[in-house]
Amino acid sequence: MSNVRRWLMFVLVAALALGLAACTAAPAAPAAEAPAEAAPAEEAAAEAPAAEGAPSGPLEIFSWWTTGGEVEALDAVYAIINERYPEIEIENAALVGGAGQGGAMKALLETRMMGGEPPDSFQVHLGRELIDSHVIADRMEPLDFLFEEEGLNDVFPQDLIDIASYEGHPYSVPINIHRSNMLWYSPEKLAAAGVEAVPTTWDEFFVAADKLKEVGIPAMGLGEADQTMAAHIFESILVSVFGPDDYRGLFDGSIGWDDARVTEALEILNKMFDYVNPDYLSVRQGEMVSAFATDEGVAMFISGDWSHGQLKAMGYTDYSWAPSPGTDGIFIVLSDSFGLPKNAPNRDNAISFLKVVGSREGQDAFNPIKGSIPARVDGDPSLYDEYQLTAMEDFATNTLVPSIQHGAATKQSFILDYDFAINEVAANRDVAKGQAMLVQAAEDAGFGE
Amino acid sequence: MANRTYPTVRVEGERGLAASPATRKRRRPGWLRGEMLIALIVLAPSIFLVAIFIYGFIGWTFYISTVKWDSAVVDYTFVGLKNWQRLFNDARFHSDLRNHLLYAIGFMSQCIVFGFLLAVLLDLRIKGEALFRTIFIFPFAVSGIVTGVAWRWLMQPTTGINLLFAAVGLENFQPSWFVHAKFGMLAVSIAAAWQFTGYVMALYLAGLRGISYELREAAAIDGADSFEIYRYVIIPLLAPVTFVVIVLTGMNSIRIFDLVAAMGGSGPAFATDTLAFNMYQTTFGSYRFSLGAAIGSFMILLSLFLVVPYLRSMRGEVER
Numbered sequence: 104m105s106n107v108r109r110w111l112m113f114v115l116v117a118a119l120a121l122g123l124a125a126c127t128a129a130p131a132a133p134a135a136e137a138p139a140e141a142a143p144a145e146e147a148a149a150e151a152p153a154a155e156g157a158p159s160g161p162l163e164i165f166s167w168w169t170t171g172g173e174v175e176a177l178d179a180v181y182a183i184i185n186e187r188y189p190e191i192e193i194e195n196a197a198l199v200g201g202a203g204q205g206g207a208m209k210a211l212l213e214t215r216m217m218g219g220e221p222p223d224s225f226q227v228h229l230g231r232e233l234i235d236s237h238v239i240a241d242r243m244e245p246l247d248f249l250f251e252e253e254g255l256n257d258v259f260p261q262d263l264i265d266i267a268s269y270e271g272h273p274y275s276v277p278i279n280i281h282r283s284n285m286l287w288y289s290p291e292k293l294a295a296a297g298v299e300a301v302p303t304t305w306d307e308f309f310v311a312a313d314k315l316k317e318v319g320i321p322a323m324g325l326g327e328a329d330q331t332m333a334a335h336i337f338e339s340i341l342v343s344v345f346g347p348d349d350y351r352g353l354f355d356g357s358i359g360w361d362d363a364r365v366t367e368a369l370e371i372l373n374k375m376f377d378y379v380n381p382d383y384l385s386v387r388q389g390e391m392v393s394a395f396a397t398d399e400g401v402a403m404f405i406s407g408d409w410s411h412g413q414l415k416a417m418g419y420t421d422y423s424w425a426p427s428p429g430t431d432g433i434f435i436v437l438s439d440s441f442g443l444p445k446n447a448p449n450r451d452n453a454i455s456f457l458k459v460v461g462s463r464e465g466q467d468a469f470n471p472i473k474g475s476i477p478a479r480v481d482g483d484p485s486l487y488d489e490y491q492l493t494a495m496e497d498f499a500t501n502t503l504v505p506s507i508q509h510g511a512a513t514k515q516s517f518i519l520d521y522d523f524a525i526n527e528v529a530a531n532r533d534v535a536k537g538q539a540m541l542v543q544a545a546e547d548a549g550f551g552e
Numbered sequence: 553m554a555n556r557t558y559p560t561v562r563v564e565g566e567r568g569l570a571a572s573p574a575t576r577k578r579r580r581p582g583w584l585r586g587e588m589l590i591a592l593i594v595l596a597p598s599i600f601l602v603a604i605f606i607y608g609f610i611g612w613t614f615y616i617s618t619v620k621w622d623s624a625v626v627d628y629t630f631v632g633l634k635n636w637q638r639l640f641n642d643a644r645f646h647s648d649l650r651n652h653l654l655y656a657i658g659f660m661s662q663c664i665v666f667g668f669l670l671a672v673l674l675d676l677r678i679k680g681e682a683l684f685r686t687i688f689i690f691p692f693a694v695s696g697i698v699t700g701v702a703w704r705w706l707m708q709p710t711t712g713i714n715l716l717f718a719a720v721g722l723e724n725f726q727p728s729w730f731v732h733a734k735f736g737m738l739a740v741s742i743a744a745a746w747q748f749t750g751y752v753m754a755l756y757l758a759g760l761r762g763i764s765y766e767l768r769e770a771a772a773i774d775g776a777d778s779f780e781i782y783r784y785v786i787i788p789l790l791a792p793v794t795f796v797v798i799v800l801t802g803m804n805s806i807r808i809f810d811l812v813a814a815m816g817g818s819g820p821a822f823a824t825d826t827l828a829f830n831m832y833q834t835t836f837g838s839y840r841f842s843l844g845a846a847i848g849s850f851m852i853l854l855s856l857f858l859v860v861p862y863l864r865s866m867r868g869e870v871e872r
Contacts, residue, residue, distance in 0.1 A: 210836035213624075236839065240624040328731070330817065382710045384820045385731040516623075516838035523644070523822070530733045530820030540643075 159190030162452040164441075165225035166197045167208040170389060172412030176473035180278075183459050183468055191452050196222060209515070216242050221444030223453035228510025229277050229438035230266045235514035237442070238269045244443040245272035249454065255461050258479040262503060266511065267440065275440035276461045279475035282494055283407045283435035283506045284339035284427040287414070289395070291421060292320050292402040301403075301425045305343065305371050308428045312378040315402050322378040324395055324404030326388035327529050331508065334525040336405045336427075337372050338507045343429025344368040347502045354505075354512050356551015360541045369534045376529060384530060393417070407437070407509070411490050412474025424490060434501035437509035438478055513548060520544030610852060616845035624839045635846040645847075647822035648830055651737045655826070656805035658741030659748070663801050664794065666745065667752025672782070674753070675760040685757075689750035696747070700814025703743035704730070707815075730816045736823035744811055748804065752797050759793035760786070799862045806854050827851050 162184075168177050174197070181193050198208035212225055216237060227233040237243050250256050250273050256264065259277065267273045288301055296315040302308035312322035326332050342350050344364050352358035353365075376383070380391060380401050392410060394400030396419035404410070405427045414422060426433070441460050447453045459465040466477035471486045476495045484492060505511035507521060524540035527533060617636065620629040639645050670688055674681055691699065706712040707729035714726045730739040763786060771785045809828035812818075818825035818833070827847055835844030 210832070213836050213839070236624045240626075327820070328816065330820075384733075385709045385728065385816075514623075516840060519833065519837045523818070527821045530823070 157190050158188050158449075158451045158455050160192065160449055160452060161194055161223075162191045162449055162456060163194040163196055163222040163224075164456065165208065165212055165222040166195075167226060169197050170413065172416040172472055172474055173409070175416065176412070176469045179468040179472055180459060180465050183462075183465055184456060187459065188452075188455050191455065216240075216444065219446060221447055223447045223449045224441045224443060224456055226439055227275060227442060229263070229275060229440040230505060230511035231514050232510030232518075233267075233275055233440070233442060234269045237444070238274050242445055243274050244445055245274060246276065246443060246457070247272055249276070249443075249457055249461070253458055253461050258463075258481055260478075260480060263438065263478060266438070266505070275442035276457050277438040277440040277478035278460050278466060279439050279470050279473060280478050280494075280498055281407050281409060281437050281439070281475045281509070282497070283335065283437055283509060284342060284405070284430045284433065285408050285410070286403055286405050286425045286427045287395075287410055287422055288403040288425070289398070289421060290423050291398075296320060296402070301423070302428050303425070303431060305340070305428045309374065309378075312375075316378060321380040321401045322403060323375055323380075324391045324401035325376075325379040325383035325529075326386045326391035327383050327526065328385055328387045330522050330526040332388045332406070333372065333529045334522045335407070335508045336375070337368065337525050339405055339427040339430055339435060340368045340371050341365070341507075342433055342435060342504060343427070344371070347433050347504045350504055353545075354507075354550055360545040361538065365538055365541065366534065369528060369537055372525070373528055373532055373534050376532065389413070395422075408474055408490070408494060410474070412472065415474060415488075432501055434497055434503050435506050436498075436503045437506040437511045439475075513550075517544055517548035520547065610849075613845045613852075614849050616842055617849050619842055621841040621845075622839070622843065631842075635842045636850075638843060639846045639850065644822050644825060644830060645827075648825055648827050651822070651824065651826055652805060652808075654735065654737040655741045655744075655808060656802065658738045659744050659805055660798065660801045662741065662745035663748050663752045664797055666749045667797070668756050668790075670749065670753040671756035671760055674757055685754075688753050691747045691749075692751045694747065696810030697814045699743055699747045700811040703746070703811075704815045707739055707743075730824055731820055733820045733823050736816065736819050740808075740811055740815055740824055743815065744804070744808065748801065752801070755793050755797055756790065759790045763789050795862075795865065799858050802858045803855060806851060806858070827854075 164177075166177060168174055177195070177197075181195070184191060184193060198211060212222070213236070215221055221242070227237070233243070250264075255273075255276070259267075263277060263280075264273055267275050267277060286301065292315070293299075293301065293311070296311070296318045298311040298314050302311050308322070315322040325336070341353070344367050345353070345358075349358055349364075353360065380386070380394075383391075388406070391400065391404065392406070392413055395404060396414055396417045398421070408424075411424070414420075441457055443450070443453055443457060461479075463477075463479055463481055463483075466479050467483050467486050469475075470477050470482070471488070471491065474491070476482065476487065476491050476498060480499075482495065484495070487495065507513055508518060510518065513521075521541065521544055524537045524544060527540060528537035618630060618632060619627065620631045620634075621627045674685060674688075678684070708714075709726065709728045709731060713729075717723075717725050727739075728736075730736045732739065767785055767789070768781055771781045776784065807828055808826050809832070812824055812826050812829050813832075816824045818829060828851065831844050831847040831851070834840050834847060
C-alpha cells in the first residue's frame with residue numbers, strides 16, 4: 104500500500120513539474136514585462152519635454168528581423184541612436200515569424216496592442232497591413248507632425264506617402280523599399296546545363312528547366328515548410344499573367360479571383376513544382392538559400408531582394424539577378440515601416456527613434472546592409488552596391504504594384520487565406536481546389552465592398 | 553507503518569474520531585454549520601477566481617462566438633450561429649477533425665502499449681530500476697516546444713533519421729514524416745508519445761505495485777503461465793489505470809498545440825493542423841476573433857465527452 108502511495112506521489116510531482124514548465128514557458132515572450140517597468144519613465148517624459156535634455160530610459164522596438172543581414176542592418180540604426188541619444192537604452196524585441204501568415208511576432212504584437220501594452224514602436228509592412236490591423240482599430244498616432252518637422256513630405260515619393268496614409272494622415276515611417284519579384288540565379292549552374300540566357304518568360308523558364316533537369320539540377324528553389332514561399336512566387340506569376348493594371352483590379356473587386364487568368368497562373372505554378380528541389384515541403388526558405396549559396400542545390404529562386412542581403416551576409420558572390428519571368432519593367436513593391444502606437448510607454452524615445460528611421464543617415468546606414476534601397480529619394484549612391492543601384496533606378500522608372508504576400512496590397516486575413524490556398528496547390532497539386540480557396544478568401548476579405 | 557507504537561495509536565485515534573458514527577452523533581448541528589462556514593470562507597477566494605477566470609471566460613468565449621468580430625475592430629453585432637455554421641463548413645476544420653482522430657489513434661496506442669510494456673519490465677524488479685525509471689520519465693519534464701524542435705530535426709526528410717535508414721541500406725525507405733500530406737499527423741504522434749510514455753509508465757507501475765502478490769501466486773497455482781497471468785489477472789485489474797490513461801491522453805489529443813507549432817505548423821495542406829493551432833491562427837493571424845472563439849468553444853464541448861465520463865467514474869469510486 105505504501106508503495107502505491109509513494110508512486111502516486113511520484114506521478115503527482117512529475118505532473119506538477121510539467122505544469123511548472125508550462126507556466127514558465129508562457130511569459131517567456133521577450134520583454135513582455137517591459138511596459139510595467141517603463142511606466143515611471145513615461146510620466147517623467149511627459150513632464151520634461153523632449154527639447155529640454157536628451158531623451159532617456161528604455162526604448163522597446165518590436166521587429167521580425169532575426170536573421171543574417173536583417174539583424175546587422177537594424178543594429179546599424181541602433182548604433183546611430185546610441186550615438187545621438189546615449190541615454191536611451193534600446194530593448195531589441197525581435198521575434199521570428201512576421202512575414203506572411205501572421206507568425207509569432209504579429210500574434211504577440213496583436214495581443215499587446217489589444218491589451219493596451221504596446222511596444223514603443225514596431226515594424227510593420229507599409230500599407231493595408233498597418234491600416235487594417237491597427238489604424239482602423241484606432242491604436243496608432245497619426246504622424247503628420249513628424250513628417251512636417253523632419254521634412255519627410257519632400258523626401259519620400261508621394262505614391263509611398265499615399266500608401267502609408269489613412270484618411271490623409273501618414274501613420275508610419277518607411278525605412279526601406281524591397282522588390283518582391285526578383286529571380287536570383289547561378290550563372291555557372293545555368294551554363295552547366297547549356298542554358299545561355301536567364302529566362303525572361305515562363306515559357307523560356309520551362310525550356311531552361313528541362314535542360315537543367317537533364318543534368319540533375321533542380322531549376323527552381325522552394326522552401327515551403329513555412330507555407331509562405333510558394334505564395335510569394337505566385338504573386339509574381341499573377342503579375343506576369345495579368346499585367347500591372349488588371350493585377351491591381353484583383354484587390355478592388357473589379358476582377359474576380361475566379362478569372363481564367365488566375366487558373367492560368369496557378370497552372371504555371373503547378374508546373375513549376377515539377378522543377379523544384381524535391382524536399383520543398385520540409386525545408387525552410389533560409390535552408391534552401393543556404394544550399395544555393397554553397398554551390399549545391401538549385402539553379403534559381405524567386406525571392407524578394409532581402410535574399411541579396413542574406414547572400415551577401417554569407418559571403419557568397421557567384422550569383423546574378425533579373426526580374427522574375429514576365430515581370431520586366433514592373434516593380435512589386437513592399438516597404439518596412441515603423442509607427443507610433445497610442446500610449447507608447449516611452450513616447451519621446453519612440454519619436455527620437457522614428458526621426459532616425461526617417462533620416463537620410465538612418466536609411467543610408469540600414470539599407471546597404473539589408474540589401475534594400477532607401478525609401479527617401481536622396482540616398483547617397485556611393486553607399487549602395489551594384490544590385491541596389493539598379494533597384495533604385497528601377498524604383499524610379501518602373502510601374503509600381505503592391506505586394507500581396509508582404510502586406511502592401513491587402514489586409515492580413517486575406518494573406519493568411521491566400522497562403523493556405525497556394526500551399527494546398529504545393530502539397531496536393533490541386534489547382535481547382537486552390538482556386539476555390541482563393542475565391543472564398545477574396546469573398547471573406549470583401550474586396551470592392 | 554504499523555510497527556511503531558506511539559504514532560500508530562495517535563493516527564488511529566484521529567481516524568476513529570473523524571470516521572466513527574458515534575462521534576459524529578455527539579456533535580451538535582451548530583458545529584457542522586460552523587465547519588461549513590469556515591470551509592466556505594476558506595474556499596471562497598478560489599471559488600470566486602475559478603468562477604470568473606474559468607467559467608466566466610468560457611461563457612464569454614461562447615458569447616464572442618455568436619457576434620460578428622472578424623477584424624481588428626471590436627464588433628459585438630449579434631449574428632447567432634453564423635460563425636458555427638461557417639466553421640462546420642470549413643475544409644480546414646474538417647482536416648483538423650481528421651488529424652485529431654489520426655493523432656489520437658497513434659498517440660493513445662503508442663502510450664498505452666509502450667507505457668505498459670515499460671512498466672511491466674520495471675516491475676520485474678530489475679537492477680538499476682531507479683535509473684531506468686528516471687530515464688523513461690525524463691522526456692515528460694521537457695517542454696513540448698523543445699520536444700517539437702528536436703523531433704523536427706530528427707524527422708527532417710533529407711537529414712536526421714532518414715540518413716540512418718540510408719546508412720543501414722534502407723535507401724528506399726525514406727518516409728517524409730511530418731510533411732507527409734496525408735499522414736503527417738502520425739509523425740507528430742510519435743514525438744508526443746516519446747514525451748508522454750514515461751508518465752503512462754509511471755501510472756501503470758503504480759497500478760502494478762498495487763496488485764498484491766498473492767493474486768499472481770494464486771493464478772500460478774491454478775496453472776496460469778506468465779502470459780495468462782497478465783492476460784487474465786493483471787490487465788483486467790489495471791482497467792481503472794487504463795481508463796485514466798485514456799482520459800489523459802484523450803485530453804492531450806484534443807488540445808495538442810505546442811508540438812505542432814514547433815514542428816511543421818499547419819503543415820502541407822493542413823496535414824498537421826489541429827483545432828488549437830487553427831484557433832490561434834484564426835484569432836491572432838486573421839483577427840477573426842468570433843470564428844476563433846467558435847473553435848475554442850467547440851474544443852470545450854469535445855473535451856466534455858472525455859471529462860464527464862471521467863468525473864462520473866470518480867464519483868462512483870468515492871461513493872464506493
